[in-house]
Structure formats: C-alpha cells, structure tokens
Amino acid sequence: MSALKLFLPLDSVAIAMGADDVADALQNEAAKRKIKLELVRTGSRGMHWLEPLLEVEKDCKRIGYGPVSEDDAVSVLDAILGDGRHDKCVGLVEEIPFFKKQTRLIFERCGVTDPLSLEDYKSHGGFEGLDKALNIDGAAICEEIMQSGLRGRGGAGFPAGIKWKTVSEAKADQKYIVVNADEGDSGTFADRMIMEGDPFCLIEGMIIAGVAVGATKGFVYLRSEYPIAERVLNGAIVNARAAGVLGDNIRGTGKTFDIEVFVGAGAYICGEETSLLNSLEGKRGEVRAKPPLPALEGLFGKPTLVHNVISLCSVPAILAKGAKFYRDYGMGKSTGTMPFQLAGNIKYGGLFETAFGVTLGELVNDIGGGTFTEKSVRAAQIGGPLGAYLPPEMYNLPMDYETMLANGAGVGHGGVVVFDESVNLLEQARYAFEFCVEESCGKCTPCRIGSVRGVEVIDRIRAGRDHEKNVTVLDDLCELMVDGSLCAMGGMTPIPVQSAVKHFPEDFGIKQKQEAAT
Amino acid sequence: MLAKIIEPYVGRTGGLISALRAVQAEVGYLPEETEAVAGDLFNITRAEVKGVISFYHDFTREPKGETVVRLCAAEACQAAGGRQFVSEVEKQYALKMGETSASKDITLEPVYCLGLCSCAPAAMVGGRLVGMASAAKVEKAIERVKRERVS
Ligand SMILES: Cc1cc2nc3c(=O)[nH]c(=O)nc-3n(C[C@H](O)[C@H](O)[C@H](O)COP(=O)(O)O)c2cc1C
Ligand code: SF4
Numbered sequence: 145m146s147a148l149k150l151f152l153p154l155d156s157v158a159i160a161m162g163a164d165d166v167a168d169a170l171q172n173e174a175a176k177r178k179i180k181l182e183l184v185r186t187g188s189r190g191m192h193w194l195e196p197l198l199e200v201e202k203d204c205k206r207i208g209y210g211p212v213s214e215d216d217a218v219s220v221l222d223a224i225l226g227d228g229r230h231d232k233c234v235g236l237v238e239e240i241p242f243f244k245k246q247t248r249l250i251f252e253r254c255g256v257t258d259p260l261s262l263e264d265y266k267s268h269g270g271f272e273g274l275d276k277a278l279n280i281d282g283a284a285i286c287e288e289i290m291q292s293g294l295r296g297r298g299g300a301g302f303p304a305g306i307k308w309k310t311v312s313e314a315k316a317d318q319k320y321i322v323v324n325a326d327e328g329d330s331g332t333f334a335d336r337m338i339m340e341g342d343p344f345c346l347i348e349g350m351i352i353a354g355v356a357v358g359a360t361k362g363f364v365y366l367r368s369e370y371p372i373a374e375r376v377l378n379g380a381i382v383n384a385r386a387a388g389v390l391g392d393n394i395r396g397t398g399k400t401f402d403i404e405v406f407v408g409a410g411a412y413i414c415g416e417e418t419s420l421l422n423s424l425e426g427k428r429g430e431v432r433a434k435p436p437l438p439a440l441e442g443l444f445g446k447p448t449l450v451h452n453v454i455s456l457c458s459v460p461a462i463l464a465k466g467a468k469f470y471r472d473y474g475m476g477k478s479t480g481t482m483p484f485q486l487a488g489n490i491k492y493g494g495l496f497e498t499a500f501g502v503t504l505g506e507l508v509n510d511i512g513g514g515t516f517t518e519k520s521v522r523a524a525q526i527g528g529p530l531g532a533y534l535p536p537e538m539y540n541l542p543m544d545y546e547t548m549l550a551n552g553a554g555v556g557h558g559g560v561v562v563f564d565e566s567v568n569l570l571e572q573a574r575y576a577f578e579f580c581v582e583e584s585c586g587k588c589t590p591c592r593i594g595s596v597r598g599v600e601v602i603d604r605i606r607a608g609r610d611h612e613k614n615v616t617v618l619d620d621l622c623e624l625m626v627d628g629s630l631c632a633m634g635g636m637t638p639i640p641v642q643s644a645v646k647h648f649p650e651d652f653g654i655k656q657k658q659e660a661a662t
Numbered sequence: 663m664l665a666k667i668i669e670p671y672v673g674r675t676g677g678l679i680s681a682l683r684a685v686q687a688e689v690g691y692l693p694e695e696t697e698a699v700a701g702d703l704f705n706i707t708r709a710e711v712k713g714v715i716s717f718y719h720d721f722t723r724e725p726k727g728e729t730v731v732r733l734c735a736a737e738a739c740q741a742a743g744g745r746q747f748v749s750e751v752e753k754q755y756a757l758k759m760g761e762t763s764a765s766k767d768i769t770l771e772p773v774y775c776l777g778l779c780s781c782a783p784a785a786m787v788g789g790r791l792v793g794m795a796s797a798a799k800v801e802k803a804i805e806r807v808k809r810e811r812v813s
C-alpha cells in the first residue's frame with residue numbers, strides 16, 4: 145500500500161496554534177496502526193483562523209480539516225481513512241470563499257508545496273520567470289519590470305523599475321542585492337509567510353534581480369524574531385545550490401549569483417534601508433543621510449538594490465507572465481497584486497492577496513468578517529505602526545497608493561489591524577510615541593526627544609491639564625517631527641497620532657469640530 | 663573561550679553582530695570582556711563594540727532568567743486584548759516587563775511583533791511560539807519548556 149500523504153503547515157502561525165503537536169500525534173497514531181504516513185510540512189494557506197489546517201488530497205483536490213488540535217488528531221485520521229466526515233472538515237480548501245476570492249500571483253504555491261522541494265517548485269510553475277530572464281539581457285529585464293509598474297512593497301511604494309535601471313547602469317566592480325526581510329510593522333506577516341512557505345520564490349526573484357543589474361551577491365536581512373523563516377530559507381538556499389540554481393554556473397549559463405542570510409539583532413529602525421545597510425556592515429543601525437542613494441552607494445559603498453521581500457517575490461510572475469499581464473491587475477498607478485494582512489481583532493484573520501483597488505470595507509467586513517469579539521469595528525490601523533487610524537466612515541476607500549495618500553494614510557506593507565469599540569485612540573496615539581521613543585535611532589532631536597515629549601503631552605491631555613494649550617502643543621510637536629526628521633520613523637510617527645486626533649477627537653476630550661472647520 | 667566563539671565571524675559581512683549573537687547564544691548574555699575580545703579581533707575600539715551592543719534590543723549584558731518569556735506589546739496584539747494579557751502575565755509572576763524573577767527562572771520582556779498578528783495576542787516562551795495567548799497558555803508553555811530542558 146502506498147503511504148498516506150497528508151499536508152500540514154510548518155508556518156509560524158500554525159505552529160503557534162499547535163501544528164507540531166498535531167504532527168506528533170498523527171505520527172504516533174499512524175505508527176500504532178502500522179500505517180505508512182507521509183506528512184508533508186507546507187506553508188500556510190493564510191486562513192489563520194483554521195490553523196492548524198490539515199489537508200488530504202483526493203482526485204487532485206485538497207480537502208481540509210481545521211483547526212485541528214492534538215486531541216482531534218485520532219478522530220480526524222479516522223475520518224480521512226473512512227468516509228471523510230468530521231466536525232472539523234472544511235471541504236475543498238480552494239473553494240472556501242476567503243481563498244477563492246483571491247488572486248494569488250505571489251502566494252500561488254504557498255500552502256500547496258513542500259517549501260524545500262525544488263521538484264514541487266518546478267512542477268508548480270517555478271523558474272519559468274528565471275528561464276525567461278536568462279534568455280534576455282539585463283536591460284530587457286529592467287524594462288520588463290519598469291513596464292509592469294511594480295512599486296516597492298516595503299512601504300514607500302517607489303517604482304521598482306527606476307531603481308533597477310539606476311543600479312544596472314552604475315559602474316562598479318561589485319554590486320549587491322539586499323532583501324529587506326526586517327518586517328517590523330505590527331500587523332504584517334506576508335514576508336514571513338512567503339519565506340516559510342515558498343522560499344524559492346524569493347530566491348528566484350533575487351537571482352533575476354542579480355542577473356538584471358549585474359550583482360553577483362545577495363543578502364537577506366532577516367529579523368531575529370523569525371527563527372522558522374531562517375531555518376526554511378537556509379534549507380532552501382542549500383538545496384538551490386546543490387541543484388545548480390545558485391552559485392557559479394546558474395542553470396548552466398555561466399552566470400554567478402549566491403545568497404547569504406544575515407540575522408538582525410532586534411531593532412525596528414533596521415527596516416529603514418540605510419539603517420539596514422549599516423547593520424549589515426556590523427555597525428549600529430543608524431540612518432544614513434540620502435543622497436547618496438543606496439542604488440549608487442549602498443552596502444560597503446557599492447551600488448545596491450534594496451527591496452522588500454514581497455517586491456522581489458512579485459518578480460518571477462512578472463517575468464513568467466509578462467509585464468502587461470501583471471499591469472492589468474490593480475488600479476491607476478498601483479499595479480498588480482498586494483498580499484493584504486488582516487490582523488488584530490478580526491474574525492477571519494490572515495493573508496488575502498488581491499489586486500489593488502479592493503476597498504477597506506471589503507477587507508475588514510466582507511472578507512475579514514468584522515471583529516472576533518462580535519462588537520462593532522471602531523478603527524483600523526493601515527500599514528503598520530507609522531500608519532493612520534481610520535474610522536468605518538472611510539472604509540469605502542479603495543486600497544491603492546494614491547487614494548490612501550490623498551486621505552492622510554498609506555498602504556505601507558499592506559497590514560490592516562482592526563480594533564473594536566473598546567479601543568481608546570488616545571492610548572493608541574500615546575503608544576505611537578512610546579514606540580518611537582523605544583525605536584528611534586537617536587540621530588535627530590525631533591525624533592529622539594520629540595517622541596518623549598509626545599508621551600508627556602498626551603499624558604497632560606489625558607489628565608485635562610491646560611487641555612486646549614496642550615492640544616495645540618501636540619499639533620506643533622507633530623509638525624516639528626514631520627519637518628525635522630531625517631527618516632520616516634520620526635517623520636511619520638505623527639500620522640497615527642494626528643489621524644487619531646482627527647477622526648476620534650472625543651477620545652482626546654476634544655469637542656467635535658464644526659463641519660466648517662474641516 | 664570568547665575568542666573561540668568570535669573568531670569565525672571575523673571578516674564576514676556583518677560579522678560583529680553575528681559574533682555577538684553567537685556569544686549570547688552560547689553564554690546567555692554578553693559578559694563584560696566581550697567588548698575587549700571582540701574589539702581586538704575585529705580591530706575596532708571597545709567603544710565601538712559597546713555602541714553596537716547598546717543599540718540592539720536582543721543584546722543583554724546581564725544574565726537572563728532560565729526561560730525568557732516574550733510578550734508581544736505591539737498594536738495588533740493590543741487590538742486583541744494584549745494589554746490585558748500582558749498585565750495578567752505580570753500579575754501571575756509578580757514581575758513587570760523587563761524583570762527577572764529572584765530565583766532566576768523566568769524573565770518577562772516585551773517584543774514588538776512576532777508576525778503572529780492574525781492569532782493575537784502572541785508570545786514566545788523559551789523559543790516556543792504561542793498564539794491566541796493567555797496567562798494559562800503561557801504557564802503551560804513554561805512548564806513544557808522546563809520539562810524539555812530536563813530531558
Ligand atoms: C522606520 C522605517 C522602517 C521600515 N521598515 C521596513 C521593513 O520592515 N521592511 C521593508 O521592506 N521596508 C521597510 N522600510 C522601507 C525601507 O526603507 C525601503 O523603502 C524598502 O526596503 C525599499 O524596498 P521596496 O522598494 O521593495 O519597498 C522602512 C522604512 C522606515 C523609515
Ligand atoms: S527620524 Fe528618528 S529614526 Fe529616523 S534618523 Fe532621525 S532619529 Fe533616527
């Protein structure tokens with residue numbers, strides 16, 4: 145009899161919800177019954193309320209059981225060996241509305257394949273992009289990226305094509321690809337999920353970038369909070385080298401590219417690209433003044449292409465399917481797909497990849513199901529700790545870079561953190577300053593000292609001391625931080641603060657402003 | 663002994679930080695002589711090493727408790743009852759964030775996002791990830807980590 149093949153994620157969320165214990169219980173039970181069990185540890189499908197989600201293949205389709213606990217393992221195994229019926233059966237995984245509604249260009253394989261198997265990767269469309277790239281010259285690859293309209297997914301949304309062109313045209317004896325896998329934003333986990341679930345996608349994107357701009361060495365700057373991603377990524381690199389995909393003679397073309405994973409040491413600011421480069425050089429992660437741009441003088445002063453994980457993971461699909469195919473998704477100048485991450489107090493939390501233009505309300509209510517506390521949604525913070533708090537009145541806004549910007553917010557890295565009516569926005573604004581106190585690199589005074597003062601001013605507002613005056617001081621302070629900060633840490637901390645004041649003035653003891661004043 | 667841990671990282675990209683991580687993984691913290699030894703090997707001043715150590719949250723100059731309990735203090739966890747979760751854990755062990763118990767068995771510390779924001783609140787107990795965390799789940803995880811250490 146052939147082995148019984150089951151699929152169970154090794155993703156951090158699945159493990160945090162008990163997947164390893166489920167795996168042990170399944171193996172034990174199978175051993176007891178003398179059943180040959182092949183348990184493939186995959187990435188996560190991104191439906192995190194169902195984790196651990198155990199899957200079995202029937203007629204080429206996957207049937208899911210979730211969330212499976214250690215105690216369910218035996219009965220679920222019985223069901224799988226029998227007629228399939230079980231309380232935890234969720235039916236065909238890809239028919240679940242949360243999954244079915246997505247457009248998965250980046251996360252196509254995540255949750256489906258064994259993340260360390262090159263065979264799986266290839267049989268699911270892997271390396272089609274690389275093969276195309278290896279058949280055209282660097283300039284043509286850069287042009288394809290330019291035409292796709294891809295913009296950086298790390299936060300700033302800068303056009304990737306321009307950056308690629310700049311690095312490729314720079315003259316130097318050495319160039320680098322640096323992947324920003326610092327993913328420090330609360331409410332985001334897309335980078336982690338793809339590195340754990342489909343690391344070859346990142347590797348492929350990096351090789352294509354290296355070939356395009358003439359870089360032979362790539363680094364992944366990974367935050368230390370992600371030990372599972374570190375293990376999977378390193379395993380994938382070893383396998384890719386062994387298969388001749390990485391190293392001196394990539395797929396027999398004579399081209400060279402290799403990758404090293406560097407693990408950080410805990411510092412939010414190291415997600416800022418110049419701070420990251422200093423850290424990668426083994427130094428304090430202080431922000432560098434720009435110019436010079438990292439594209440011209442980056443790591444060790446050499447031209448360096450710094451990209452977020454998801455930016456690079458978008459590249460294989462662009463090359464494989466063509467710039468036009470990619471550009472047809474999205475809206476306006478926000479092309480392609482974005483993995484939105486639904487987090488916080490939300491019923492159906494997880495990762496939802498879709499084209500830009502989906503509205504906030506669709507994400508929070510239709511897809512996310514509102515709050516798990518069953519109370520009404522009061523606020524959502526968009527795009528990480530430096531992102532705006534928005535009230536439900538604004539949830540008809542489409543998620544794209546321009547619309548968000550025009551409304552005092554940003555898409556950032558695509559995180560959406562939902563809060564119910566118990567949230568106090570003054571506390572959240574205070575936290576934004578506290579976070580800045582904790583994480584400021586210390587280089588500029590408005591950020592280093594201003595954040596400390598911010599906490600104090602908010603405390604005075606809360607206590608009602610010189611209320612009106614302190615509300616004005618808060619505003620001035622925010623303005624000063626925006627104007628006088630070298631990077632977006634100090635420069636954008638005012639966004640959560642001021643959006644909280646603007647949209648939730650009652651939490652600050654401020655009477656609703658007259659309509660005319662706005 | 664420190665030199666033996668640090669040496670392999672000399673000349674590598676970001677070597678100093680990797681070396682300090684290795685020392686900490688081995689010793690549990692960064693003993694004072696780390697600065698002099700690393701400074702010598704990397705050919706930089708002690709002050710520079712000290713500057714790097716003080717910059718990063720992961721580095722500590724003091725030994726921590728046997729089990730480090732990291733509780734996520736960031737927004738998505740706050741939204742899911744994280745503030746209350748943190749104060750319950752603090753009460754359970756009569757410790758504040760950043761403190762180590764007198765018996766040196768546990769240290770409580772904040773962490774800013776573990777990437778588990780969709781199953782918040784989150785914690786990491788001696789390297790084990792805990793989702794939808796509660797004070798009771800943390801207690802169970804601590805016991806388990808202790809048991810595994812013994813065996
Ligand atoms: C305070 C701060 C933190 C940042 N954190 C991250 C991060 O965790 N991950 C990331 O990809 N980009 C982060 N960025 C953005 C990077 O500076 C940079 O724009 C990005 O790595 C460029 O890659 P992209 O073009 O692919 O987005 C941060 C920026 C700032 C100012
Ligand atoms: S704004 Fe803050 S984090 Fe950015 S460079 Fe200035 S001090 Fe450093």
Ligand code: FES
Pocket residue numbers: 330331332734735736737738739740774775776777778779782783784
């Ligand atoms: S905010 Fe707590 S895990 Fe992300």
